[in-house]
Amino acid sequence: MRQLASPKTLQSKETSHRILTQAMRIFLEKGYHGTSIDDITQAAGVTKGALYWHFKSKEELLKKIVEEFERRFLDGLIQAVKDVRGDIHDKFGKYFRYNAAFSYYNRELCVSFTTLAAELVGAHHGTEPQFRRIYKKYQTFLSRLIRQGKKEKIFKKEIDPDLAALIIIAFHDGILIRWFMNQNEIDGEAYVQTFRKIMLKGLMV
Amino acid sequence: MRQLASPKTLQSKETSHRILTQAMRIFLEKGYHGTSIDDITQAAGVTKGALYWHFKSKEELLKKIVEEFERRFLDGLIQAVKDVRGDIHDKFGKYFRYNAAFSYYNRELCVSFTTLAAELVGAHHGTEPQFRRIYKKYQTFLSRLIRQGKKEKIFKKEIDPDLAALIIIAFHDGILIRWFMNQNEIDGEAYVQTFRKIMLKGLMV
DNA sequence: TCATATATACTGACTGTTTAGTATGTAAAA
């Protein structure tokens, strides 16, 4: 009788972590439907039995990745910005710095979340509600931030916060995807700086 | 012996067009690897024989879509902007108007190109060079436009044209993907206006 | 402390299904 593993030994914990890491890498490379279970087991150096001992399905692997993104990136971001004492300048500054640093050190997690969302949202996949919930949470967070920025007369008064939040998320997604596609050509530092400048001050003089 | 179809009759032309249209729709919905040939034939109301009479493989279907995007959207855009007599203001205005109108009337083509690129670029897929070539062409076009804008002192002098072009493309992609994901909630008109304003003038006062 | 028992952490062959693509048949048009 199958029972879901609650890992005890170090060895076992390391195995399941290796599987998850490789899954993330290959999902990013080939997409969810383009990745086979055998691709993952091969890369992780385990057999199918091991994978299905730790995870009950391919979908569960995906869910774990999505959960990790929500917990580590989004919840971390919200908390970090909340902790800032200061005006909206400081908070937006923190937003950019957190974002850039986290994406830099967790590139695979961030980009795979984004591309997997692009692949699976709208596809009637089981994880769609989870993706949508996370995007909604992100939008709500940004929307509040922008509202505050308008109150403090730092952001333009004619901007609709919900819409602007959506657009910032769109920018964020696009930036990540392009970063992945052109990884060899992009100087990350300059990329983020330019992104930030355009978003806050625009292209025009 | 199989020979590639060069459609003659109206009937046949309509069939292949129906197959391609449905392929685009379902690729967009489920992704390339998530879509089966049977999904497409069912939706198009034909059998496998018909599909493989008109197209030699699943990959060819994809290539046709990518070609159509390049020819109709990108080449059309470049030509339209080239035809503008006026300064960079007028050219960028044309860029936005063309972009918005084309995306609006060819939503499936634009969004499916973008999401398929996100799924397949980096996946060692046969169409990768084609995708890359098109993105490169788009970047070169925008980069020239920005350079001109800098000469005319309309864009900020400290902006790197190649990098800014990449970022505009990133914005463009992100905007399309988000439009697809939140199609029911978004007022297209306001969305495009806000996008344009943020990109040109920024969020800040 | 050493045998016994039991839960954990796998192995790798196997299953049924789905997949892209093919081979063959056929009706209608040219």
Add this chain to the structure above:
DNA sequence: TTTTACATACTAAACAGTCAGTATATATGA
């Protein structure tokens, strides 16, 4: 009567997931 434009029936490979069995770690009792 030959070519076009399909339909039908098929194949081989790939797929996600299962299962019987096994090795290893840990807990328990003599």
